[in-house]
Amino acid sequence: MDFNATAPIRPEVVEAFLRASQNVGNPSSVHGFGRSARRLVEDARRSVAALVGSRSQDVVFTSGGTEANNLALKGSGKRLIVVSAGEHDSILQAMPDAESVSLNPDGTLDLAKLEQVLAEAEKRAGAGGLLLSVMLANNETGVLQAIPEISQIAKGFDALVHCDAVQAAGKVALDIVALGVDMLSLSAHKIGGPQGIGALVLTPGLDLQPLLLGGGQERRRRAGTENVAGCAGFGVAAELAVTHLGDAHSLAVWRDEIEERLTALSPESRVFGREAQRLPNTSCISMPGVPAETQLMAFDLAGVAVSSGSACSSGKVQPSHVLRAMGASDAEAASALRISLGWSSKAEDVEALVEAWTTLFLRHAGRETSLDAAASSVA
Ligand code: PLP
Numbered sequence: 001m002d003f004n005a006t007a008p009i010r011p012e013v014v015e016a017f018l019r020a021s022q023n024v025g026n027p028s029s030v031h032g033f034g035r036s037a038r039r040l041v042e043d044a045r046r047s048v049a050a051l052v053g054s055r056s057q058d059v060v061f062t063s064g065g066t067e068a069n070n071l072a073l074k075g076s077g078k079r080l081i082v083v084s085a086g087e088h089d090s091i092l093q094a095m096p097d098a099e100s101v102s103l104n105p106d107g108t109l110d111l112a113k114l115e116q117v118l119a120e121a122e123k124r125a126g127a128g129g130l131l132l133s134v135m136l137a138n139n140e141t142g143v144l145q146a147i148p149e150i151s152q153i154a155k156g157f158d159a160l161v162h163c164d165a166v167q168a169a170g171k172v173a174l175d176i177v178a179l180g181v182d183m184l185s186l187s188a189h190k191i192g193g194p195q196g197i198g199a200l201v202l203t204p205g206l207d208l209q210p211l212l213l214g215g216g217q218e219r220r221r222r223a224g225t226e227n228v229a230g231c232a233g234f235g236v237a238a239e240l241a242v243t244h245l246g247d248a249h250s251l252a253v254w255r256d257e258i259e260e261r262l263t264a265l266s267p268e269s270r271v272f273g274r275e276a277q278r279l280p281n282t283s284c285i286s287m288p289g290v291p292a293e294t295q296l297m298a299f300d301l302a303g304v305a306v307s308s309g310s311a312c313s314s315g316k317v318q319p320s321h322v323l324r325a326m327g328a329s330d331a332e333a334a335s336a337l338r339i340s341l342g343w344s345s346k347a348e349d350v351e352a353l354v355e356a357w358t359t360l361f362l363r364h365a366g367r368e369t370s371l372d373a374a375a376s377s378v379a
Helices: 011-021 032-052 065-075 111-128 147-155 228-243 245-265 292-301 321-325 330-334 347-378
Strands: 059-062 080-084 099-101 130-133 160-164 183-187 198-202 282-286 336-340
Touching (some): 059 065, 065 183, 111 130, 111 147, 228 245, 245 282, 245 347, 292 336, 321 330
Parallel strands (some): 080 130, 130 160, 160 183
């Protein structure tokens, strides 16, 4: 139940990956072996383009979502960068000096603040102009941003718009034109593809400075021999993401069931972003008074894989910047658990999670009650 960290690779992807890895050619070679490797890469590029409604020549393969995000921010010229406060670390750490726009308590972007920050930034932007980066779906809460509306606001300030769609892909329909953005980041391993491959998708004609220099691959936008097997796996995962979108939507039934059962047991638990439009597969819920690290260990012992905050920030003890940006107290944020479902989730998994959560919650509540009783008897 940790699909937002990484989704299990789909069997059809494994098959395509293995087949492609037996190919001996370099896609840049002109001989037959090279040409067959090139075919694999270009077929995959078409499938990834179809996932987001772009032209295939506008898909730049990268090593994953992190590189796509870095390329978008660093490759689009000397622009003044504005980001949302809930962005992934691969945005926030790539541009530590970026202007930040705050979130509403439900996790959506504060649009009045956005206009204010863009208006201020525009005065200081100089000839390079502005770049706004806002994710479509948050990795911790699943909250969806109103990207078409946000893009429209940004276009009023002549800003380029980048959207991190890493968590949205395969869970909601994607169309780069309808979103109105200039750049879109994707990562294969979040949609049942291989780890270590992703893409930055551009609007036609957008000029991009490469981060990696050397060969002329990816139309000079990203040097280095292509990850042929990774591309082939990504292509199949992208096709399956389109055909199985309906299954992803149905996950909301289990997500809602989990939230209803847990909050019935613990009315003080907060479901972050419940009031907003969210991904169908993600729930971020607090277990008051029980640190997320304690919860993770208990769930792990019960054979249930979940996450505290994003996978990239788990292991860090400080509370999630996303939940803090939604106004959560340190204590509330520190007790939040992320549950994320996906293509291979089963009803038994939901039962196992609810059972493990209930056991831990009651054990903790029992200890609280006995401590209260001890305190009052001392008093
Ligand atoms: N963006 C978001 C929203 C993510 O959730 C992640 C990974 O957790 C990334 C970017 C980074 O992607 P990758 O793991 O492919 O580098």
